[in-house]
Amino acid sequence: MTTYDDYGVPVGAYSEPEGLMHQAWRVARAFYLYRIRPLVGRGFNGLKRGDWSFKRLFTLVNALVLLWWAVLYWGERGIFNGAINTCDWDTWEKWEAGANPHRLIFVADPQLIDPHTYPGRPWPLNPLAYKYTDLYLRRTYSRLQTTLYPDTIFFLGDLFDGGREWATRTSVSPEKQYRKYGDRFWINEYRRFGNIFFKHWGDGGLDPRPGQPGRKLISSLPGNHDLGFGKGVQVGVRNRFNAYFGDGNRIDVIANHTFVSIDSVSLSAVGQEASEEVEHLWRPTTDFLENAKKQKRRLIQRELRRQQGLTPYPGFPHRDIEGEALVKAELPHSNDEVAEFPSILLSHVPLFRAPGTPCGPLREHWPPTKPPVGQAPFEKDDRNAISVSGGYQYQNVLNKEITTDIANKVGDIRYAFSGDDHDYCEVLHRGYASGGGGIREITVKSTSWAMGVRYPGIVMVSLWNPVDAHGKPLSGKADRTIQTNLCLFPDQIGTFLRYGSLFGLTFSLLFIRAFLVAVGIIKPPPTPTEIPLLPTTNTLSNEKAAQKFEDSPSPTDHTHSSNSSTASERGNLQARSKQKYTYPLVQHAGYNPPVNEDQDHHTRKQVKIYGGVSTKPEKPRKKRKGLALFEYELRTSLGMVVVLGGVIYLWLVWRDSS
Template sequence: MTTYDEYGIPVGAYSEEPESLTVQAWRVARAFFLYRIRPAVQEKHSVLNRREWRVRRLFTLVKVLVVIWWVVLYWGERGAFNGAVESCSWDKWENWEDGANPHRLIFVADPQLIDPHTYPGRPWPLNPLTYKYTDLYLRRAYSRFQTVLYPDTIFFLGDLFDGGREWSTRTTTSPEKRYRHYGDDFWLHEYSRFGDIFFKHWGDGGMKPRPGQPGRKIISSLPGNHDLGFARGVQVGVRDRFNAYFGDGNRMDVIANHTFVSIDSLSLSALGQDSPQQVQDIWRHTTDFLENAKEQKKRLIRRELRVQQGLRPYPGFPHHDIKSEDLAAAKLPHAHNEVTNFPTILLTHVPLYRTPGTPCGPLREHWPPTPPPAGQPPLEHDDRNAIAVRGGYQYQNVLNREITADIAEKVGDIRYAFSGDDHDYCEVLHRGYASGGGGIREITVKSISWAMGVRLPGVVLVSMWNPVDAHGNSLSGDASKTIQTHLCLLPDQIGTFLTYGMLFGLTFALLLIRANLVTFGFISTTLPTTEAPLLPTSNPSTSSAEHEKAALASNPSAETPFSDPAHSSNSSTSSERGGTLQVRSAQARTRSISPASYALVPSTSQPPPSAASSKYTYPLVQHAGYYGSSEDQASYNNEKVKVYGHSNVVSTRVAKPKKKRRGWNLMFYELRSSLARVCVCGLVWYFWLIWRG
C-alpha cells in the first residue's frame, strides 16, 4: 500500500540521489545509437541485401542462356551476313591510282531456285523448309550487296532456276514424264519468285547512279543448262519463253570501256551433232551472232565514243529516197572511223575447254590443290583440284574443244572470261586460244546458293577503270590492267545450323545439371515447386469440436459460428473431424452472440476457458504457421470442408494441398520449365528475325 505525506507526495519518491551528468549523457548516447544510428545501418544493410538479391535474380542461368541465344541468333541471321559483305568492301581490295572512279560490277552465278525438280520425293515439310531457307539466304545476301556494296552493274551467269527446262510450254513437254503436269503457270510462278528475290531488292540501296557513272544496270539474260537444257536437249519453245522474259542470251554490252559478249553456249553445243532441221534451229541463232561479233563490237565502240564526246549515238540518215524493194535490206547508218577495241570480256554459263587435270588454284573450296613435294612449285596437273572434263544428261562440265576455239576466234581479242555451272571457284589461264594478250584468264564463279554443294557460297566482284581517248586507246598505257577481281565469300549456312544445334545441346546439358543441383538441394530455385498456400488457414491440431466447446462455454444459449441450429445433431460428428477451417455464411457473420463469447476480453462473469480452448481465444490468424503433428497433418489432407449457410449447405471443396515435388519429379519439372522458358524466348526472337527478312 502506497502512503502519502501531508503534501500528497508518495513517501520515498525522492529518497534516491539524482543521476549524475555522466549517467545521463550515457543514456542519451545509448538512446541515440538505438533509435537513430542502428536503424539507419540496418536499413542500409537491408537495401544492400535487396540489391544483391535483385542482381542474383537478374543473372540466373535461365536468363543468361536466353541472352546468349538472342546474341547467337542475331549473329546467325544478321551479323554473319553483314560481316561477310562488309569484309568485301571495295576500298579494302581496290588498288587504283589516285583520282580513279572505277565502275563496280558483281557476277552472280547459279542461284538455282529450289523447286520440285531439286529433291524429288522429299517428304513434307522438308521441301517447303528448304524453299524457305534458300530463298531467305539469297534475299539477305543480295539485299546486303545493294545496301553495303551498291554495285553499278550485276550480271547473272545462268541457272536462274533449277528445273526451268522441265516445265512444259504450249508447244513443248517435259523430257521426263513425272514433270509433264507442270506447265507455264508453274514457270511463271517461279519467275515471280525470282523477281521477288532479285528484281524487287535491286533498289534496296537506292536507284541513283554513283557520281561519274551513267546509271545502274541488272542483266540476267544469260541462260544455264537448268534453264534450257544442253545441246540437243534444248527445246526452242523453252528457250523462247526464257528469252521473252529475260532477254536474248546472245548479246553485247559496252560497260566502263569494256565490251561484254554473252554467248548462249548451251544452244551452240548442239553444233556438230546430227543436224535435222529441229537441231539446226537450236544452234543457228548463236552461230549467226558469232559471225557478226567483231563488226558488232566495232559499231558499239564507235557509238560509245560518240556519246562520250557529246555526239548523237548514230550519224544522221542520208537524204535520198529508198526504193520499196530495197527497204527490207536497208540498215541504220553507222560511223566508219577507225577505233581501237576495248578489252573484251566473254560471258558463258559452261566453262571453256581445258585439258583434264588443269588445276583451279588455291581458292577452290571443295577440292583444294594437292600439296606439292617440299620445295617444288604447284602441280601443273592436279585431277583433285581441277574441273572434271565429262558430261551427262542435260549437262557438260566444259565446252567442246572445237566450240571453245571457234568462240575465241570469232569474238576476238578476249582478255577475260567469266563462267558458272561448276558451283565452285576456279581460275585458269588459257594460253592455247586467240586472245588479246597472254591468254584468256577465265574465272568460274561460285554459286550464290548454300544448297548447291558448297559450304561457303560466293560472288565475284569486278572493279573496272579504263580511261580512253577519242579513238578508244587506253590512257593508262596497259590495257591488260583495267580489271581487278575479288572473291567475296558468304556465310556458311550449314555451319550456322550446326552452331544452333551445339548451343541447344549445351543449353540442355547446363539446365540438366541445374535441375540436378536443385533436386539435391545445392542451389535454390526461383521457380515454384508447389501449389500449396503460402500461409496456413488453420491449426490442424485442434478439432472443430474444441472450437464449439469454447464458444458454448462463454454463452451456452447462443448460436456459435461453428454450428447451425438445423444441424445440431451433427455436432458429435463434427467434433471428430480434424482442425479444418469452418467458413461461415454471410448470415452467420451477424452477431447472435456477445463479443465476450470470443474471449477477446476477459470477463469476471464467465468461467475461465479450459486449457484446450484457451489457445484459440484469439482469432485463428494469430496461430498462422503452426501445422501440428504429422498425424494431424495426414488427417487434414484427407478432410473435406463443408461450408454451411444459416440453415443449408452452400458448397463443398477439397482442401487438400498438393505435395511438394521431390526427387525425379522435381528434376523433370525444373528441366522442363527452364528449357521451355529458354526455347520460347529464343523462338520468338528467331521468328521475328525471319519475318523481318
Template sequence: MTGYDDYGMPVGAYAEPESLTHQAYRVARAFVIYRAIPAAQQIRGSNWSWRKSLSLVKVLIVVWFITLYWGERSVFKGSVDHCRWEQWEKWDASANPHRLIFVADPQLVDPHTYPGRPWPLDTLTVKHTDLYMRRTYSRMQKILYPDTVIFLGDLFDGGREWSTRTTTSPEAQYRKYGDSFWLREYARFGNIFFGHWGDGGLLTRRGQEGRKIISSLPGNHDLGFGKGIQSSVRKRFEAYFGHGNRVDVLGNHTFVSIDSVSLSALGQENPESVKELWSPTAEFLGQVKGQKQRLVHKELRRQQGFKPDLLYFHDIVESSELPKAQLPQFRESVAEFPTILLTHVPLYREEGTPCGPLREHWPPTPPPKGQTEPLEKDDRNAIAVRGGYQYQNVMHRDITKDIAEKIGDLQYAFSGDDHDYCEVVHRSYPSAGSGIREITVKSISWAMGVRKPGVLMVSMWNPVDNTGKPLATDASAPTLQTHLCLLPDQLAIFIRYATLFGLTIISLAIRAGLITSGRIGTNSTAHSPILPTAEHEKEKAELSHQANDSLDATSSNSSTSTERAHLQVRNAGARTRSVSPSAGYALPTPQSNYAYPLIQHAGYYGAADESKMEPKSWSTKPMKKKTKKTGCGLFIQELRNTVFFVGVPVFAWYFWLIRN
C-alpha cells in the same frame, strides 16, 4: 441540390469520354503505383543478389538471343563489309571505276533439286535458301551498291523440266509441272533479286551512265544442254529475261554474252537435225565484230555529248538503186575496248588443268617435297572434262576455238556452272596477246555443294580519248581488277545452333536432376495459392470475436483486420443460419447504435441465441492438397517447364529475325 434539364435528366449525368492521352496516362500511373513501386520495394526489402537474378534459364535465354542475332544479322553484315571496294581496289586516287558484280547459279531450290526429300524438310530448304540469297543480295545493294549486276545462268534448278503449252517434260515425274509453276518460280526469282535491286537506292553514281541488271544469260538448268533443249522452253525463257546473245558496253569494256548451252548442240552427233537450236548463236558470232564496233561508236558519242544513234535520211530511192542503198554508218575509225566473254559453260581446257588456291571443295594438291611451284596437272583441283544428262562441264574444243576467233581480241572470260571458284589462263586460243584469263564464279546459293558461297566483284577503269584510245601511259596496265567476295557459311551457322540446342537440353536436364535429388531448391510456385490466406484457427477466433464484441470493439477489430498482412477467407458455410434474424430482414431504424454506414457491418445481424444456431464450420468440403511430385515425375516436370520457359521467347525472337 442536383438540377435537372428539360428532359428530366440530372445535370452533369453525361460527359465527354476521356482522351486517349489521358487514358494512357492513367494506365501508366496505375502501372507505376500498383506494379513498379511494389516490385521495387520487394526487391529492396528482400535479399536480392546477382546469383538469384542470373538463373540458368535467364542465362540461356540471353545466350540464345545473342547467338541468333549473330547468325541472322551480324555474320551477314560482317561478310559483306569485308568486301568493300575501297579495301581491295588499287586505282589512282582520281579514278572513278565502274563497279560490277557477277552472280552465278542461284538455282532456286524446287522439286527437281531434292526429289525424294520429305515434307517439311523440303519446304524448310526452299525457305532458308531463298532467305539466304535475299539477305546477302540485299546487303550487297546497301553496302556495295554496284553499278551493274550480271547473272551467269542457272537461275532455276528445274526450269528445263517444266512443261510448256506445246511440250512436256522429258521425265515423267515432272510432267505435272507446267507454265503456271514456271511463272511462280519466275515471280519467286523476281522477289529475291529484282525486288531488292533498289534497297541501296536507285541514283546513278557520279561519272556512271546508270545502274543496270542483266539476267538474260541462260544455263543448262534453265534450258537444257545441246540437243536436249526444247525450242518452246527457250522461247519462254527469252520472253521473260531477254535474248542470251547480246553485246553491252560497260565502263569502257565490251561484254559479249553467248548462249553456250544452245551452241553446244553444234558439237554433238548429227547437228544439222537441230540447226534451229545452235544457228541463232552461230549467226550472232558471225556478226559480233561489227556490232562491237557500232556500240563503241555510240558510247564515244554519248561521252562527247552527241546523240548516240545516227539519224536516218528521208529520201526517195529508185527501185533500181535499192540493192546499192545502205543505212547510215559510222565512218570514223575507233579503237576497240577490251573485250570480255560471258558464258555459262566454261571454255575447254585440258584434263587436269588446275583451278588455283581459291577453289574451296578441292584445294590444290600439295607439291612434292622440295618443289615450290604448284602442279601443272592436278586432277583433284581441276574441273573434270566430262558430261552427262543435260550437262557438260566444259565446251567442246572446236567450239571454244571458234568463239575466240569470231569475237576477237578476248582478254577475259567469266563463266558459271561449276558452283566453285576456278581461275585459268587459256594460251592456246586467239586472244588479246597474253591469253584469255577465265574465272568461273562461285554459286551464290549455300545448297549447291560449297560451304561458303560467293560472288565475284569486278572493278573497271579505262579512261579513253575521243577515238577510244586509252589515256593511260602504260598500255600494258590492267584495266580490270577482280575480288572474290565470300559469303557466310550457312551450314556452320546451323551446326552452331544445333550445338547450343544440345548444350541447352543437357544443362536443363542437369538442373532438373539436381532438383530431383534435393541438392538444389526450386523457385516453383505451382502449389502455392495466388493470394496469402490466414490460418484456420486464427480466422475462427477472429470471426467469434467480431460477433460478440461491442460496437467499439467491432470497429477496433475492423481497423486492426485491415492492417493485417493476411487476408480473411469466407465461404458459403460461414453464412449458413437456421433461423431468421431477430430483427427481421428490414433495414434498421434511424435510432440504430451504428455510427458508420451499414456497409461497414455487412453480414452482421446482431446477437442471436447461440443455442439455436448451427455449429460454425469453416468449410463444407475439405480442400484437397495437391501431392508434390517426386522422382521421375519431378524430373520430367522441371525439364518440361524450363524448356518451355526458354523456348517460347527464343522462338519468338528467331521468327521475328527471319521475318524482318
C-alpha cells in the same frame, strides 16, 4: 433545410454521370492502388523486397536465354553483315589516285530449288528447303545492294533448277515425272525469282553513283538448267526464257569494256550427232558470232559519240531503199576510226581446257595438291581441276572446236567469266586468240548454299579504262583495266550445326541442373504466390465476419420485440458505418474465401446456408519430389529457353522474308 425545384425534386439530389475518361482514370488508379502497389510491397513471385539480388537475376536459365539471343542474332544477322563488309570495294581496289572505277558483280547459279532438285523428298522437307534457300539468297543479295551498291550486276545462267522441265504450249518435258508441271508453274517460279532479285535491286537506292551513267541488271544469259544442253534444248522453252529475260546473245559496252554474252548451251548442239536436224537451235548463236566484231565496233563508236556529247546515231541519209534491200538495211553508224575496247566473254559453260588443268588455291572442294618441298605447283592436278566430262543435259566444259571458234570470231578477249561448276576456278588459256597474253577465265561460285558448296560467293570486278576520243587508253595500259575479287558468303550449314551444338549444350546444362534440384543440392526457386486480378479480403477478416454473423440474432428468433429488433438494427448500422475498410466494398462481391480447418461445424454450416460460401477448405498443393521434380524443372526451364529463343528467331526470319 432541404430546398426543392419546380418539379419537386430536391436540389442537388442528382448529378451528371461521370465521363468515360474519368471512369477510366478511376479504374487505372484502383488497379495501381490495389494490384501494383501490393505487389511491389510484397515483391514479385512471393519474394520479399529484400530477397532480390543479382544471384536471383543471373540464373542459369536467364543466362542461356541471353546466350541464345546473342547466337541467333549472330547467325541470322551478324555473319551476313560481316561477310559482306569484308568485301568492301575500298579494301581491295588499287587504282591510281582520283580514279572512279565502274563496279560490277557477277552472280552465278542461284538455281532456285524446286521439285526437280530433290525429287521424292517428303513433306515438309521440300517446303523448308525452299524457304531457307530463298531466305539466304534474299539476305545476301539485299546486302550486296545496301553495302556494296554495284553499278552493274550480271547473272551467269542457271537461274532456275528445273526451268527446262516445265512445259510450254508447244513443248513438254522429256521426263515423264515432270510433265504435270506446265507453263503456269514456270510463271510462278519467275515471280519467285523476281521477288528475290528484281524486288530488292533498289534496296540501296536506284540513283547512279557520281561519275557513272546509271545502274544496270542483266539476267539474260541462259544455263543448261534453264534451257537444257545441246540437242536437249527446246525452242519453246528458249523462247519463253528470252521473252522474260532477254536474248541470250548480246553485246554491252560498260565502262569502256565490251561484254559479249553468248548462249553457249544452244551453241553446243553444233557438232553433236545429227546437228543438221537441230540447226534451228545453234544457228542464232553462230549468226551472232559472225557479226560480233562488226557489232562491237559499231557499239564502241556510239559509246564514244555519247561520251563526247554527240548523238549515238548520225543522221539518216535521205534516199530511197528498194523493198528487197530494206530487209538487209542497217541503222546508220559513224565511220570514225576507233580502237577496240578490251573484250570480256560471258558464257554459262566454261571454256575448254586440257584435263587436269588446275583451278588454283581458291577452289573450295579440292585445294591444289601440295608439291614436294622445293618444287613448283603441279601443271596437272585432277583433284583441283574441272572434270572434262558430260552427261544428261549438261557438259562441264565446251568442246574445243566451239571454244576456238568463239575466241576467233569475238576477238581481243582478255577475260572470260562463266558459271555452271558451282565452285571457283581460275585458268589462263594461252592456246586461244586473245587480246594479250591469253584469256584469263574465272568460273564464279554459286550464290546458293544448296548447290554443294559450303561457302557460296560472287566475283566482284572493278573496271577503270579512261580513253581519248578514238578509244585509245590514256594510261597506255590496255591490259590493266580490270581488278577482281572473290567475295564469300556465310556457311549456312555451319550455322545450323552451331545451333544444334548449342541446343545440345543447353539440354545438358538444364538436365544437370534439374538433377541437382531433384536430389536437393540446389534449392528450387520459390513457387509464385497466386494473387487474384483484383485484391480481396484476407482469411482473418472473413473469419471475423463469419463469427460476427453467428453472434447476431437469427431471422427466425421470435424472442426479440420489434423495438429491440429496431434498436439492434440501428446499432448494427452504426457499427457498420464506423467499420473501417481497407478496400472498397466492391472487392467483396462474389468472393468465396477458403474456410480454415479449425473452424467449428456450426460456423461452417451457417456460412454455407447464409453466406453462400463453399465449406470445402483449400487443399494445399503437393510438393514435388524425386523424379516428378526433376521432370518439372527440366520441362519448364527448357521450355522457357525454347519459347523465348524461338520468338526472337521467328522475328529475325520474318524481318528478312519480305
